[in-house]
Amino acid sequence: MIGFVFLLRLLVSIRPGAEALDNGLALTPTMGWLHWERFMCNIDCDKDPENCISERLYMQMADMMVKEGWREAGYEYVCIDDCWPSHQRDAQGRLQADPKRFPGGIKKLAEYIHSKGLKLGIYADVGKNTCAGYPGSLGHYETDAQTFADWNVDLLKFDGCFMDWTLLGEGYTNMSTALNQTGRSILYSCEWPLYEWPFKKPNYTAIRETCNHWRNYNDVDDSWSSIKSILDWTASHQDTIVPPAGPGGWNDPDMLVIGNFGLSHDQQESQMALWAIMAAPLLMSNDLRHICPRSKGLLQNRRIIEISQDPLGRQGFCTIKVDNFEVWERPLSHKRLAVAVLNRQETGGPRGLVIRAVPGWKICDPQCNVTQILPEYRELGVQPPKSKVVLSVNPSGTALVTLTPISSRFNMYELQKQETIL
Numbered sequence: 417m418i419g420f421v422f423l424l425r426l427l428v429s430i431r432p433g434a435e436a437l438d439n440g441l442a443l444t445p446t447m448g449w450l451h452w453e454r455f456m457c458n459i460d461c462d463k464d465p466e467n468c469i470s471e472r473l474y475m476q477m478a479d480m481m482v483k484e485g486w487r488e489a490g491y492e493y494v495c496i497d498d499c500w501p502s503h504q505r506d507a508q509g510r511l512q513a514d515p516k517r518f519p520g521g522i523k524k525l526a527e528y529i530h531s532k533g534l535k536l537g538i539y540a541d542v543g544k545n546t547c548a549g550y551p552g553s554l555g556h557y558e559t560d561a562q563t564f565a566d567w568n569v570d571l572l573k574f575d576g577c578f579m580d581w582t583l584l585g586e587g588y589t590n591m592s593t594a595l596n597q598t599g600r601s602i603l604y605s606c607e608w609p610l611y612e613w614p615f616k617k618p619n620y621t622a623i624r625e626t627c628n629h630w631r632n633y634n635d636v637d638d639s640w641s642s643i644k645s646i647l648d649w650t651a652s653h654q655d656t657i658v659p660p661a662g663p664g665g666w667n668d669p670d671m672l673v674i675g676n677f678g679l680s681h682d683q684q685e686s687q688m689a690l691w692a693i694m695a696a697p698l699l700m701s702n703d704l705r706h707i708c709p710r711s712k713g714l715l716q717n718r719r720i721i722e723i724s725q726d727p728l729g730r731q732g733f734c735t736i737k738v739d740n741f742e743v744w745e746r747p748l749s750h751k752r753l754a755v756a757v758l759n760r761q762e763t764g765g766p767r768g769l770v771i772r773a774v775p776g777w778k779i780c781d782p783q784c785n786v787t788q789i790l791p792e793y794r795e796l797g798v799q800p801p802k803s804k805v806v807l808s809v810n811p812s813g814t815a816l817v818t819l820t821p822i823s824s825r826f827n828m829y830e831l832q833k834q835e836t837i838l
């Protein structure tokens with residue numbers, strides 16, 4: 417019954433969203449690649465030229481994105497995280513890339529990325545220093561925004577380290593204004609609520625007006641416990657964070673770690689399914705030069721990406737926790753519903769949940785067309801309210817299905833048509 421309480425509370429609290437940041441960007445969740453989880457602050461290009469943070473890394477990822485179908489699947493932004501700059505600003509007070517690791521400079525790199533039909537993201541920090549100790553933007557917001565615009569950068573991830581928390585709102589807002597005033601559309605990815613939560617409940621109306629997406633919770637790492645902690649945090653704060661999400665502004669549960677080392681294939685499927693349900697940015701952090709075909713197939717699964725990018729732009733939420741299953745549901749356009757059933761029992765074998773137990777199943781009166789997307793594609797056909805379909809889910813895996821309501825009148829018509837043909 418807990419689930420029904422969730423659902424009802426959310427339905428009453430959903431208001432026609434606060435205004436989103438008006439820069440025309442992120443009308444659906446951002447898709448791309450971001451270096452941090454996989455490559456972190458590896459700056460030793462002498463010892464590890466393949467994997468160090470250098471222009472070469474982003475150029476190679478861009479090449480792979482074109483060659484291996486990533487761009488075609490929708491992944492568009494190639495994003496730099498921390499550790500790209502020099503420790504000193506230049507004589508005019510501008511940030512500059514580390515000259516040894518970025519000999520061509522960022523503008524040249526942006527040109528290369530654009531020539532591949534992709535976009536370039538960069539990283540800076542609202543405070544005195546970046547998290548890894550490079551120069552921060554505090555006191556330099558206009559200069560830095562203009563520098564990024566001059567370089568033709570397309571996205572800014574703006575971190576929140578080394579900042580007086582009482583000034584977070586001002587800092588993030590001032591940078592948003594500075595970006596706008598450059599006249600270049602730059603997607604603005606914030607961490608304002610993440611750094612504010614320890615002190616006060618963030619104002620999500622203000623955040624949505626300021627940012628295109630915003631991190632709420634800890635960095636993801638390459639482990640199932642990290643994915644679970646993000647899902648648990650999201651479910652327990654969904655009344656606050658789900659309503660403000662929509663076209664132009666999204667909650668960001670952090671990077672996809674699919675294709676790395678720490679998640680089993682079932683767990684990778686769970687991350688992909690739940691990130692789509694949460695209308696999360698799909699920013700992979702992996703090595704596209706070395707990725708197994710199964711992980712690649714999952715990340716490029718068109719049916720899951722279609723859920724992620726659904727034009728209605730509503731974030732899904734957890735509707736029921738029952739028998740160690742968690743059901744998450746996302747309303748889609750055309751009155752369809754995406755449903756993820758996560759098996760949280762990490763012992764034994766596959767377990768089944770009757771589809772009738774899903775709270776959103778109530779839209780299936782008189783019937784629904786049921787399509788299973790994960791763990792494998794299956795057309796489960798047109799099902800009545802009393803359907804006996806059972807979704808089988810592996811431990812720490814997820815079954816992902818879509819429900820398409822079908823009216824009886826439509827069906828009578830179809831029936832008549834068939835009879836006429838016969």
Ligand SMILES: *[C@@H]1O[C@H](CO)[C@@H](O)[C@H](O)[C@H]1NC(C)=O
Nearest residue numbers: 438439595596599600601602
């Ligand atoms: C700047 O903001 C105005 C008003 O919100 C908006 O109309 C305009 O498109 C924005 N420009 C950019 C480059 O984001």
Ligand SMILES: *[C@@H]1O[C@H](CO)[C@@H](O)[C@H](O)[C@H]1NC(C)=O
Nearest residue numbers: 554555557583586587588590
């Ligand atoms: C934000 O801008 C306002 C107006 O220019 C200024 O008074 C304030 O100090 C700025 N805050 C920060 C943190 O930069």
Ligand SMILES: *[C@@H]1O[C@H](CO)[C@@H](O)[C@H](O)[C@H]1NC(C)=O
Nearest residue numbers: 434618619620621622623625
């Ligand atoms: C939250 O921000 C909005 C928009 O900036 C503002 O109108 C509102 O008063 C703020 N709410 C609170 C509780 O501070």
Ligand SMILES: *[C@@H]1O[C@H](CO)[C@@H](O)[C@H](O)[C@H]1NC(C)=O
Nearest residue numbers: 785786787795797798820822
């Ligand atoms: C049900 O969905 C499947 C998969 O999208 C589709 O091929 C089939 O035509 C649909 N059936 C009906 C009756 O709409």
